[in-house]
Amino acid sequence: MSNGHRRHTAAAIIAMVVLFTGRSLAAGEPGRLAPQDSTRPLLAAHCLKCHGPDEASGGFRIDTLSATIDSVEAADRWQKVLNVMNSGEMPPDDEKQIEVAAKADLLDDLAHALVTARKTLADTGGAVTMRRLNRREYANTLRELLGIEVDVQSLPSDASDTSFDTAGDSLFMSSDQFQAYRELGKSAIAAAFAQAEDSSPVRKHRVEPEEVENRTRLAELERQVSIQKRFRLWKQAIDAAAARPENQANTAEIRARQKNDPRGLYLDWEKLVGAPAPATFGFPDADDAFHHDGQWNIFVPANIDYLTRPASQEGVFLGINTRIMSQVPGDWPAGDYRVRIRVARAGPQTLVPSRTDTEPFVADPPDPSRCFLDVLSWGAAPDKVLAVHQVTGTMETPDEFTWTMQIDTSGGRHFQLRERGDEEQRPAILAQRSGLGPDFGINPALWVDWIEIEGPFHSERSQSRRATLTSLLAQFDTSRLDARRFIATFAAEALRGREPAADFLDRLAGRYETLVKGGMQPRQALVDCLSMVLASSSFLYVAEPVADGGRRRLTDVELASRLSYFLWSGAPDDVVLAAAARGDLRSPEGLARQVDGMLADERSRAFVEAFVSQWLQMSRLDFFQFNAKLYPDFNGGVKEAARQEVFETVAHLVRHDGSLSQLLHSDTVVINGLLADYYGIDGVAGDEFRPVKVPPESPRGGLLGMAAILAMGSNGEQTSPVERGAWVLRKLLHDPPPPAPPNVPQLTRLEGELLTTRERLRMHQEEPQCGSCHRRIDPIGFALENFDAVGRWRTEDSYEKPGVGRKTWPIDPAGALHGGPPFADFFGFRAIVAARQEDFATGFTECLIEYALGRPCGFSDDELVQAIVRRAAGKDLSIREFIHAVVQSDAFRSK
Amino acid sequence: MASRRQRPTPESRRRFLRSATSLVALPALESLGFRRSVRAADPSPPPKRMVFLGIGYGVTQETWLPKLDVVGSGYPLPEGLAPLARHQDDFTLVQGCSHRFANDPHGGSTFWLTGANPFGSAGKSFHNSISVDQVAAAEFGKATRFNSIQLNGSEPNLDGPGHGRGLSLAWDAGGKPVAGYNSPVIAFHRLFSAEDVPLEQRQKMLADERSVLDDMLEDARSLKRGLNKADGEKLEEYFESLRAIETRLAKEERWLGSPKPKPSLPQPGEGLVGRDEIRLMYDLIVAALRTDSTRVVTYRQPIQHLLTSLAIKVAPHDMSHYQPGGRMEASQRRDTVQSDMLATLLDTLKATKAPDGSSLFDHTTVVFGSNIRSIHYLDNCPTLIAGRGAGIRLGQHIVQPKDTPLCNVWLTLLKGSGIEVERFGDSTGVVRELVAG
DSSP: OOSHHHHHHHHHHHHHHHHHHSOOOOTTSOOOOOOOTTHHHHHHHHHTTTSSTTTOGGGOOSTTSOSSOOSHHHHHHHHHHHHHHHTTOSSOTTSOOOOHHHHHHHHHHHHHHHHHHHHHHTOOTTOOOOEEOOHHHHHHHHHHHHSOOOOOTTSOOOOOSSSOTTOGGGOOOOHHHHHHHHHHHHHHHHHHHHHHHOOSOOEEEEEOHHHHHHHHHHHHHHHHHHHHHHHHHHHHHHHHHHHSGGGHHHHHHHHHHTTTOTTHHHHTGGGSTTOOOGGGGTOSSHHHHHHHHHHHHHHHHHHHHHHHSGGGGTSEEEOTTOEEEEEOOTTSOSEEEEEEEEEEEOOOOEEOOSSTTSOOEEOOOOOGGGOEEEEEEOSSSOOOEEEEEEOOOOSSSOEEEEEEEEEOTTOOOEEEEEESOOGGGHHHHHHHHHOSOGGGOOOOOEEEEEEEEEEEEOOGGGHHHHHHHHHHHHTOOTTTOOHHHHHHHHHHHHTTTOOOOHHHHHHHHHHHHHHHHTTOOHHHHHHHHHHHHTTSHHHHEEOOOOOTTOOOBOOHHHHHHHHHHHHTSSOOOHHHHHHHHHTGGGSHHHHHHHHHHHHHSGGGHHHHHHHHHHHTTGGGGGSSOOOTTTOTTSOHHHHHHHHHHHHHHHHHHHHTTOBGGGGTSOSEEEEOHHHHHHHTOOSOOSSSOEEEEOOTTOSOSSGGGOHHHHHHTBOSSSBOHHHHHHHIIIIISSOOOOOOOTTOOOOOTTTTOOOOHHHHHHGGGTSHHHHHHHHHHHHHHHHTTTBOTTSOBOSEEEEEETTTEEEEEEOOOOEEOTTSOEESSHHHHHHHHHTTHHHHHHHHHHHHHHHHHTSOOOGGGHHHHHHHHHHHHTTTTBHHHHHHHHHHSHHHHBO | OOOOOOOOOHHHHHHHHHHHHHHSOOOOGGGOHHHHHTOTTOOSOOOOEEEEEEOSSOOOHHHHSOOTTOOBSSOOOOGGGGGGGGGGGGEEEEEEEEOTTOOOTTSTTTTTTTOOOTTOSTTOSOOOOOOHHHHHHHHHGGGSSSSOEEEEOOOSOTTTTTOOSSSSSOBOTTSOBOOOBOSHHHHHHHHHOOOOSOHHHHHHHHHHHHHHHHHHHHHHHHHHTTOOHHHHHHHHHHHHHHHHHHHHHHHHHHHTTSOOOOOSSOOOOTTOOTHHHHHHHHHHHHHHHHTTSOSEEEEEOOSHHHHHHTTOOSOHHHHHTOOTTHHHHHHHHHHHHHHHHHHHHHHHHHHOBOTTSOBGGGGEEEEEEOSOOSTTOOSSOOEEEESSTTOBOOSOEEEEEEEEEHHHHHHHHHHHTTOOOSOOTTOOSOOGGGBOO
């Protein structure tokens, strides 16, 4: 099977059509689709008696079904046939049943024929619908234009499971959204004004975090000491009361009832004559007093221990339960800030125990796996990992780690620092790391000397537009302001080379006059009018006018926009627009040069991340929380790094003209220190991702060995062989299983039994409704079972069913692709997948076309797809070549 | 369904709106709201309301759906509905209904209230049509400050937690998604926050917003020149969003000078999620109906957050694919909590009385359910209907023949609420057993 099942089926369908109609389908003509020839006799044998001319039970006749699925109605009727067989409703229980394997084949064939038909019916014939900027593009376009980072949470995300966020058809508009554009535009322009007028130089501010930390700890220590003192005094008073003769009987009674619990006397203080209430000593009640006492035992020694370490007077120790909160000062303007952190690995620490009968303990220096600094967001939303730094410096020569924080219009400017690890993982990590019990507190891994915040800086890339805007704003003089000219200049910048409509400009100028006459400050009025440009349809939509039914080449300026939204997810800059104006984009060489230049620009990262995450459906990585108890190492920072690994790998291949096939199997991984630590690969230190050679026996190298990809194929606790198998079929082998059918009876035969994964899923093969797809999916999932739910290598698995027991079994990855070659283990499987690079390339190309053109890739694109794959194959499937081929295609350059 | 009048141009539509607006009499200040409409002296019948609560992901069929063999009244209430026992005579369960075009068990709630064929337009990969609530809103909304209110769970990634495409449960006449409020705080402010701006200034602001729309139309019209049909249709969405604002402005103008009503609950705090969020939204729904701010509400409920707030670690999708054990227990627990919250909502609707002694419950239809039964089953959608607003028979367990369109239920509720429609979606008729008398 060289080209995936779809093609196989499509070929059969065409053969069938030839059989029926005596003519062949011309390429590009919408396909006429029908089930395979083996399907109809089977249907006739089992269905015709009741659903034929004689009876037409339920008003449904199988013999009058159209031979080809060429209309929505025909598709719906065939869908019904598939549905009733999937649900087991047909054939009825008391009729002869179709043999299991034959039924599985039949269902498989029908399901695929319907997928083909649906796709054909939805085929736009290559028409590109005008589209609105999606949320990412809108934010990037504003950054480019104004140098301002906007918080776009108020806009719909535009992401979808079923299509790319560039698909014009799915980019809707609502009245709320229009209002949101108005508001965002206003705040962005106001911020841009503020920034342009802000003549003060770059600010710098150094925080010595120990000042706050030590003050807090000291206050806490004093509080605890005071509590302990008051507690002792209260107990003494109770003891004194108990000793009084009139309390003798009461005391004996309490002691007997409380079975000599040492706390008994105090908890029952009310029964003692002359005993003072806990409130007298500042405790709400006796329980509270004892609770505080328990706390004292832990916190006082821990705080004394902490404060008596000499280095705590110079900086802050970070353990798993200490954090430093900081922020860019509230009155500093929006922009990029450099946050420099001087941080070291904490040296060996002497840990003071809380109990006096235990000796102090000299701990080993912290494990290198702990020596990562997490930078987290800090606000209303759950903490998000913003950056991770691998700390290698010692306390004598600390690291200076610099990270850039973008302050956007929403004003979020707080961040926090902590040792690597998640909140939820604390108990698990405490148990794992201390090994000494809670009495000893935590051995801190890191030490932070100071934090320095410097800015605002404006990224180089937005300089050109900002310069225009700044000079524009410099003209801002209320007495002599030519509002129309001002607005026109701004609109010309904003509309990506499109000429603003004169009537619109007249109206905006008129509006400015009205607002100012109405008493509004001129600057505010200008902000209002400019924000209307950013909410106008000319700005929000990428328009390419064309007559009905006509096709034409894009103009140079239009092509510049298509290019930049494809490769940058943002507006074309002056360089690209100038090249367009010179006519450079008209020649293949000029166009290629432009693409190379744009790919070399850091803005192309937007393409890599957006395209790759949607192509590979990576949003699944965020669908569930990973069980921190089972997987303490797979914390937020590692998860982010794992996600970045996928992007970094593709970016590396794009940069170095690497082959797409490297994603199927490669002797190189692109990782940083954190991931190297996670994968157990030695000799990699630092935060930058870089290529690292791995030996042939390593399971890493290629998508199948990446933690992010494998973790997506789990539910956060257990692996999901079905999810993984279906993903491989969809994304790597270009043989997507049809959508999960509705109403298939749930399998319940083995409920309550303790089974291995294979035993559990074997049931899928018993029912043809399941087997028709799962015989293809499951073996692939089993081949990947050597990777656990977070992508670590394992050789055995186990399963626990509460009340039944636990079962452990060795992983058995061996199997065979359905109707394809066998494999003994993961490595054999990987080799089989790697050999299918043409299928992989075809699927990749289809997605690239969808993303670039913002429309579905239909069968009418088959020729285009093949041409692109052929061209790339001539260059060892270089990813760059795919991109060039798409851009050079007629489809990309035409409307 | 909407009549097939020719679509007016933006300009004529705007003129139409304006003139229509000027003709509508302003409601008297003191006669606002529910109280007014049920006053004995008022000859007009009390207004009808409709509420649709979409839970997504279906229910635990074994313990939520009644046994098929006992129909009518007095059927044994399944465990999952146990918290609703005190209301058993006041709601009806309908089994056997489904959407004819439902083929995608992972499709979410996109078609729950529409019944549309996702492949219904050739040359497009997605199609939807107007939802039942919006048909009602077109009629009921004429009299209220808000045509309809759409509420959503506050979950950020709505594609993940499983309601599928859309911005709420509501879809407009063109089959485009209608936006909703994603948190109780936003909804509260829109419904009840007082305008601190003086009337005159408010009028000026409305006039200004109108002129903004005019300016934007100018640009959009120039953009439209030269576009082909498909692109023109795309741009029509932009026009439509301007028109929606225009409609809203017309309403605001009409309600200008009528202060927003006092809510029956305090301003909610930020950060409520899951169970607390749903409870609060239910209170908001009652407050919105009680004050007659709107008569149509849909609520696309959070799922992931609900589970999290119940300390259930199972992910929603796993929960819905339950097998006996932890997943099934999670699913059952969610059913019970949902039933419990629904029971409280019905309590409140019953307790909200008008001077004539009738209650909100008497004039409201509450639909609770999902287009997914359980797991991957898209037939026999769980459907619970409460309230006397549509005059349906309550206290019943009705079993319809298999494949009865769910749209038949929607049609029955629309007609029962006084909306004159002959069909809705793929309906083939009303559900006779639901019609009282």
